Amino acid sequence: AQTVTQSQPEMSVQEAETVTLSCTYDTSESNYYLFWYKQPPSRQMILVIRQEAYKQQNATENRFSVNFQKAAKSFSLKISDSQLGDTAMYFCAFMTGNQFYFGTGTSLTVIP
Amino acid sequence: NAGVTQTPKFQVLKTGQSMTLQCAQDMNHEYMSWYRQDPGMGLRLIHYSVGAGITDQGEVPNGYNVSRSTTEDFPLRLLSAAPSQTSVYFCASSYGYGDTQYFGPGTRLTVL
Numbered sequence: 001a002q003t004v005t006q007s008q009p010e011m012s013v014q015e016a017e018t019v020t021l022s023c024t025y026d027t028s029e030s031n032y033y034l035f036w037y038k039q040p041p042s043r044q045m046i047l048v049i050r051q052e053a054y055k056q057q058n059a060t061e062n063r064f065s066v067n068f069q070k071a072a073k074s075f076s077l078k079i080s081d082s083q084l085g086d087t088a089m090y091f092c093a094f095m096t097g098n099q100f101y102f103g104t105g106t107s108l109t110v111i112p
Numbered sequence: 113n114a115g116v117t118q119t120p121k122f123q124v125l126k127t128g129q130s131m132t133l134q135c136a137q138d139m140n141h142e143y144m145s146w147y148r149q150d151p152g153m154g155l156r157l158i159h160y161s162v163g164a165g166i167t168d169q170g171e172v173p174n175g176y177n178v179s180r181s182t183t184e185d186f187p188l189r190l191l192s193a194a195p196s197q198t199s200v201y202f203c204a205s206s207y208g209y210g211d212t213q214y215f216g217p218g219t220r221l222t223v224l
Contacts, residue, residue, distance in 0.1 A: 004154075033210040045155075045202065045215035052210070091154060095210060098162055099170060100145065102154040 002027045006092055006103035013082045014111050020067075021077045021106045023092030032096035034068065036077045039105075040088040048090070051075065082110045114138050118203050118216035125193040125223045133188040133219050135203030143206040144186040145170070145213065146178065148199040155202065161186055193223045 003026045013019035025034075036048040051059045051068050058066050063080045075094075079086055087110045092103040119134045137144065145160040157170030161180040175197060177189040186205075190197060200220050204213040 043218050047212050050212055104154040
């Protein structure tokens with residue numbers, strides 16, 4: 001069975017500070033892809049970052065970066081210089097065998 | 113491009129009624145999926161399709177039916193609505209295996 005675990009239901013961070021959201025996953029597959037999605041109060045799901053499991057280099061997108069530890073099956077998201085617009089629910093997901101599997105989410109609040 | 117569109121945005125049903133949630137994409141994506149989002153449970157896959165004429169079950173398929181007669185459309189049918197199907201439903205599409213999924217705005221369904 002494929003599982004995704006986000007152990008931090010809620011987090012908060014001061015504006016302009018850095019925060020890291022944790023994600024671990026479990027799979028016996030060797031070919032998979034990892035994602036972080038953001039869901040603001042508007043409910044729209046928005047891609048934050050994507051990582052190909054066969055690539056050792058960690059993906060980055062502007063203020064967002066990941067720490068991908070394949071052996072540990074860990075895929076954490078770092079948000080630098082946090083902004084008020086980063087306030088949202090964040091979902092970790094991985095894709096294998098034509099299916100996506102999502103974690104239960106971390107609610108992040110950026111405090112002015 | 114309109115991206116992924118879903119109709120309706122809100123729906124209230126009585127137990128036992130049937131209905132179809134519509135999903136369409138104009139990005140020529142092969143992969144399409146339906147998810148339900150419940151509080152504290154993240155997104156769970158209901159059904160998915162890897163191309164016109166091909167569908168398969170996800171994690172929670174019971175009570176739902178899908179078909180994919182065209183690349184653009186992927187409707188989700190509730191055969192006999194039950195209160196346990198009260199949820200927010202998302203449709204998503206992606207170009208190919210491992211690619212980013214793009215989500216529709218969601219449908220909030222309440223079954224009384």
